[in-house]
Amino acid sequence: MAGMTAAKRPRCSPVGRLLATVGLLVALTALLLVPAGPASAHAVLVSSSPSASSVVPSAPAEVVLTFSEAVRQVPDKVRVIAPDGSRADRGEPSFSGGLVTVKVDPAGARGTYLVSYRVVSADNHPVSGAFTYSVGAPSTPPVDAGSDSRADPVVGVAVKVARYLTYAGLLLLVGPVLMLGVFWPNRLSRRGPSRVAWAGLGVVLLGTLAGLWTQVPYTTGGGLFDVGGAGLRDVLGSDFGLAHLVRLGLLAASAFLLRPLLSGQGGRADRVILGLLGGAALFTWPLAGHAAASPAPPLTVFVDAVHLGSMAVWLGGLVVLAVFLLPRADERELGAILPVWSRWAALAVAALLLAGTVNGLIEVGAPDKLVETTYGRLLLAKIVLFLLVIGVAAFSRQLVRGWQSAARPRPMRRALWLELAVAAVVLGVTAVLVQTPPARTAGTDVAGSRATSFTATLTSPIYSLQVEVDPAERGNNSVHLYAYSPDNKPQPVVEWKVTVALPSAGIEPIDVPLLSLTDNHATGQISLPASGDWVFRFTVRTSDIDQATVTATVPVR
Template sequence: MNLPAVTYEPVCVRTRSAVLGLLLALLAVPLVPAAPASAHAVLLATTPVRDAVLGSPPSEVVVTFSEPVSPVPGRVQVLGPDGRRVHTGAPSVRGTTMRIPLRVPERPLGTYLVSYRVISADSHPVAGSFTYSAGAPSVSPPRAVDDADPQPAGALVPAAKYAGYLGLVLVVGPTLLAATLWPRRRSRRGVAGTAYAGLALVVAATAATWVGQAADSVGAPVGDLTGADLAAVGDSDVGVVLAVRLAVTAVAATLLPAVVAGRAGRWRRVTLALVGVAGLATWPLAGHPVASPLPPVSVAAAVVHLAAMSLWLGGLLTLVAFLLRGTHERVLARILPAWSRWATLAVGWLVATGVGQAALELGRPGALLGTGYGRLLLGKAALLAVVLAVAAGQRRLVRRGTAAARPRVVARAAGVELVATAVVLALTAVLVQTPPGRTADAEAARAAREGVAQTLTTSLYTLQFDVYPVTLGAPNSLHAYVYTPGGEALPVAEWTVSLALPEAGVEPVTVPVATPEPNHGSAEVRFPVAGRWRIRFTVRVGELDQATVTATVPVG
């Protein structure tokens, strides 16, 4: 997850109406219709391959995704040519691969439909379907029984995430300032109420996320959910994380009163800090970081990023709402420099973790302009440039010791800073619901895979292979599966795969093959020039039993 990486410099405003305006802006953003969230796990390969025609029905269907998934109970099915279910038992999942066991129907020839709904590692629902045929395609292929809305929760989940971030802002910053920099003669009632409101908002947002997750999981509108649907979320990885968040919030509520009142001892303050870190960790554990190429690094960076954002923005709201107006100038002259040092430290961590997270989630430089995720990041960067320019002027005032004495100047700057920050936070809520740039290649691979999936048959075996994304000069993935003529998986003793381009005089080049499964061979292939490449498979299935099949892959 990428949260706003911004720079703070102390500000003051003319009246508390600026604060109310900011809070209204923050709360109103979720009312804007949100774009549907796309699934973040991408379908990479299927066995049988999409639209394949087999000699006989297979004994199982294998579906491979770009990241680990969990099947939604009752939402993975295979329909036979007569429209009846042919899957037997629940699908099994190991890592990114889902296997669906099948039975042979009474009338096995015709088209089969595979439909699925799973939850990806970063909590997003993934739904889809494909067909294959045994013997010959049916005149009227079967239809899925369930044609539910792919995004039944609508804007509930992104709105809940936004509300959760706002709750953290209202808890972290006010609590820190109340415990460390609060003037003795100023009332703590307002800052305490702000922190409690933040805790309540976190609880409400977590509950809404739970409901939205249930709706997305079963593919039903929120109004049609049953108690069993809601309870089922508790058995998922996301449900466990949300339950931990609620428990941590309850513990924080018992520690908060004494800390905000300035009466807590060191052990209570340290305990609250540790509880807070545990609570912050529940956000990346239910989002993009847990499915990134480096999950531990991404989760740790996201926790620091989220903590720094909450400290900065929450502290800013606290200063504006409760301290800058009515506090003596000499007191402010002591508070503002200390807060400025803290905020500067937070800014450093925000920038460092934000850049690191962006690099991991984009995957490649081209994704910055070529994906929706990257363009959202550019929008955030443009707004942050405005905030940084304003903050530079504020920093000069702080260094000169004139910030507390020039409220009108910093008030105008504060308005720009607060409005820009509100929009940045809104973009963040959308960003965490957007497929990361690193999944764009997999999405393109899925789109480009049509036309390069083929089934080749010999008297010894049936071979199905899939090459994607068939890109010139770039690495492409090759997956091949071998079956008996009856459709059962056939272990391979030895693979030999070669590529050639006869029309350009390119002689056969042997490709190294890995064997993740007994009947499954995979390899990375490159096509340096355009043309009709010939791919040749020699498969040995016994001591003396082997056969060769050849296919053509158009490239460029």
């Protein structure tokens, strides 16, 4: 149905085709260089040392934050405030994967300290919060006037609007390209759908640039126009920035092939290259969001791209069908187009359902989180709206089957417009959903919550040992050890050894693997399978001949 006579088909110029091919190769290379995401998404603070709300006998030499995944630094956004309101942190914090270590004044005053933080998680969302700990005894918590971890609501809305624009522009671009390339009758003018396609390309470009701009204050916590050179460089150098730059390059390369294809003059090679460019561009959306930092990044990135591409094919095709084909095509043309399009739409919807189901299972994690978390409730709303769209689409399919008995396509046009209206709401919910912490990570942040960890100071003739076991519950626990000399100065340690046993259950001593973070600080992870009074034995060697062992009984719930 599409096309013109061979004599009237000037092909895309060799230069344009070459530039498009080069753009594809560069984009694919850049996508291969994007590092694989870690095994979580939307980092949460899982433990801290000292623990939140805990009371320690002496001022620590450092504060350690442990996140559920690797995090990046936001300049001057990890701060420790002393009881008198002054800065207790010393120098820049160090970042090592999910561990953030902040040096503090070991001679700090007694009282309550405030720890505030703002970091960037692997899925490029900022994570902020605050908690307190006390030295000696609690006091009135200080206020950090120089650091506000709250997000600017205008920036939050702008981020979602930018994401929505890219979705809307994508379907406005894909729909006309698909319909003009496959379904368009020769006798009808291509001007209207071509203008929609160019507008879609412009909207995607606008949304992508807006996304890069808003990511700067979204990360740093500033206002919409608080965008400086350093912040912009940080964003452009991140995975988020790389994915957006790749998308801009692919869109620019695609522009060379769009004009001949939209006018019906593109050849087979042009269509193949344009299809490859478009397929590669789809992956830039999941690579800049939750999918790239899920427990199974290759799977979630792929299904997210399939989900997005199916949406663009289905809804973009509906736009062209409702606005241009139904009002202009005659009965014979519609009788040929609609059955074929109906099968295409059914395949796109099936791919949407399958990809959405896989993503939902991964991001929700447990059935109860569908109703207990914001992410889960948004996902339920999206499912309900999507089922409504499916119902309207089923009605439209029945109209297609009885097409020959219909005098005019007016009932079908009404059904299509209703389908598109509900789908527009679905896109809005999706734009909010991708900016919301996944349900499987919600509710696990310890910042500001009441501490349930075990903290004690054990003494020996040659050292005192500050011990923290967090959360002192069945399952995975983190252990932090701090050694101090008898005069309360940091004590360098040559060798650490820790064993843990549960005599009441017949569990023999188990070695706890430790990692030395500083001369006097070590940490480790241990899984405690049962409740009870666990006996920890700590052996600390401070020189070739000086060594002592201390024990602690840790009640585990």
